[in-house]
Amino acid sequence: MSLSLFSSDPESLPLHVIETAALSGWLSDQAEDVGTWVRANGFRGKLGEALLVPGAGGRPAMALAGFGSAETRARGRFALAAAAARLPEGSYRIVSGLPEAARSNEALGWLLAGYRFDHYAEGDRKRRQLVAPDGVNAARLQTIAAGECLARDLINTPASDMGPAELEAATRNLAARHGAHVSVVTGDHLLDHDLPLIHAVGRAAAGAPRLIDMSWGESGPALTLVGKGVCFDTGGLNLKPGSSMGLMKKDMGGAANVLGLAHMIMALGLPLRLRVLIPAVENSVSGSSMRPGDILTSRKGLTVEVNNTDAEGRLVLADALALAAEDAPDLLVSMATLTGAARVALGPDIAPFFTDDDTAAQMLADAGENVADPVWRLPFHMPYEAEIEPGIADLDNAPSGGFAGAITAALFLRRFAGSGRYVHWDIYGWQPKPAPARPKGGVGQGIRAMFDALPGLLGL
Template identity: 70%
Template sequence: MPYQFAAPTDTALPLHVIETEALDSWLAAQAPEVSSWVRLNGFAARIGQALLVPGPGGLALMALAGYGSEEDRARGHFALAAAAQKLPEGTYALASGLDGAERETECLGWLLCDYAFDRYRSRKARAVNLVAPDGIDAKRIEAIAAAETLVRDLVNTPTSDMGPDKLEEAAAALAKAHGAAVSTITGDDLLAQNFPMIHAVGRASATAPRLIEFRWGDTGPKLTLVGKGVCFDTGGLDLKPAANMKLMKKDMGGAANVLGLASMIMALKLPVQLRVLIPAVENSVAGNAFRPGDILTSRKGLTVEINNTDAEGRLVLADALALAAEEAPDLMISMATLTGAARVAVGPDIAPFYTDDDAAAAALAQAAKAVDDPVWRMPFHAPYEKRIEPGIADLDNAPEGGFAGSITAALFLRRFAGAGRYMHFDIYAWQPGSEPAQPKGGVGQGIRALFQALPGLASK
């Protein structure tokens, strides 16, 4: 099955993963005919090189995968997947190489190396299977691969099939698969139950705005995940240029990543009391759209001046964060494709995050390095607080000047997150070009690092 390890079998082909600097010593230990074949075929153990070595009768004796140098591997991700994509169909079993801490990450890359979004175009999946090597937690890696696949599929699906109602269905399907309790507040009921900013942002769409919630687990620390579910963002009345709308199906990438993280937590039964909140809206244009200059009153009671209707993600998150804070969880995490400023700062690969907890930031950075899921801490810079205070209202949703856009957005959200422990991720959720195990399209960001760190983070 896709994204799962193969069962052990005697017919699995031995796979040797070889670093460039180790090739000569490896060849010296082989039979002369093997060494000659490898050299004649130009195998230099570079990343992305793969080679079958024939044995007696012409049948394959073994397979080789280039692993490059440490410097080469530092310039990319999932080096083994680069070779796996070039191997012929079959089942492989690791015979040598990958002895370090990178083994689990590289095995994850193998499981994901054949991912393709095929909802609208059929394809024949390649059966390049790997037997789970000794010393890894195969169930954990499979659960992470399934979660990453969920994130990618959700983000890649266009809004015609992933509007607020369909995002609700996806969240409910995941929750119910793990026995979680699901509830949704929809349309004008958002006003009746005091979620005015979620309602204001989504009311112009043909599909009603909603707040999706599910809970799982009844022991352990209280962990609340909040994901931005803007299923499409026209920019509202401050309409985006056409070129800037092309990727706006991914503006629910925060919600997708939160669901991916929740999937890992539930599948592997992490001992937490999990609560997931997703404000799901489409920021559209109609006669009842919220306007520049409007002042909205949030669930928390803070008033917000709307200086740009394209800064809507922080508005829907604010109401959800205020609800989450009322329960005082041990840890609250928000994820959102929130600002272009974050992309200017760190590019598409790195997930910037904000927290006031130095120990949590250090633990997350260590976890990110261990699982090759890069993150970078950004500052809640207090002197910028005045930039989000317009004077006419308590808060400004889009400060003038354009400086420090990711920081001011994070400071805005912190006003609603309460006094508890809070982490905010300003992610991109999109792979702009194809890389091994990461084809162009939707992608998980920061969730593997978070999952690695959560046992320590949630309990503090």
């Protein structure tokens, strides 16, 4: 991972952020040669435009970044990052034009724009650093960016180097950085610890399935994060076509996101008791694979008819949620790359969440708006409960019909989450094409909104 931090260079180049409509007014306050240069280079303040302006001796005297208009900015996020990508390597400090209300998100976008996944091949190594704008909490933003980039790195790493054992190692590394404790139940010992669904999904793979359990903090409200850690998903005996299998290294995106969120919480010392549960498996094909039609008994005692082995994520989450609920945390959160239905409904850019708590829902919606992390509430629609009840068993992991797949999956998980406050996220975890501050590849979704909302959700 390559990630720029805020600059402390006293020689940073002045950067003027200029809206299209404000350009003429800004030029009227400049020397004539500056106006001549800007006009000659066609700079108009459009979103994503960038320009160096020379001074005496031909050296850069300032830089300009186009900020477009309110309308063009509304069509995306991290407007300043779009211009940052077009600036040459160097250190910059904003001296005009960036509204106070936008400083925090735009500074974060600048940091995120510096991310490169360069473990396997060198990419653009240019470092475009920014002096933290006045009024922003630089340490907080750098920590949030680091958590986001941890999630990106984990998702981007191929399954050959990010199987269940490697996901455990990544969790242990994070725990060691923050003084957290990790325990792991592996392989057939899952049955000894009454985690049969995790075992059933992962037993066919060469890499043993496991339940990773990290804890941190000794006082304050209890928060438990559960992340789907399917390190690769072939679909099992209901084998995916090749076109659907190509991105399945990202099927542990829920685990990656909760680890990124956990880093934010621990690094900034939130006064709470944190637990992170990750069922880490590969859904593979062998003679020991679970089969369509199998009926499995969960940790909670509920039986599940397996009508599609490719609906495995809700199975491993079910056991982990049941385990989490036994401690009755003040807030239980699951994150998973769970259903294609969620993508069809909202596309790759918006993270849907489910909760029965209207107050929590409003807090998350507000937080998503505050931190440029778009989220949307979907309903636990009770009339669909019948869809997940097959009759031959308590629950069906893959209801027929194809309708409301994200909702029926969420209803399935809610059966295991206990009676406390619960939020479920059905994320995509992938940026399908490059955008400002978000290169193509793994991405965090919902975690900045979740982190921003935690003080209100937990009364911190």
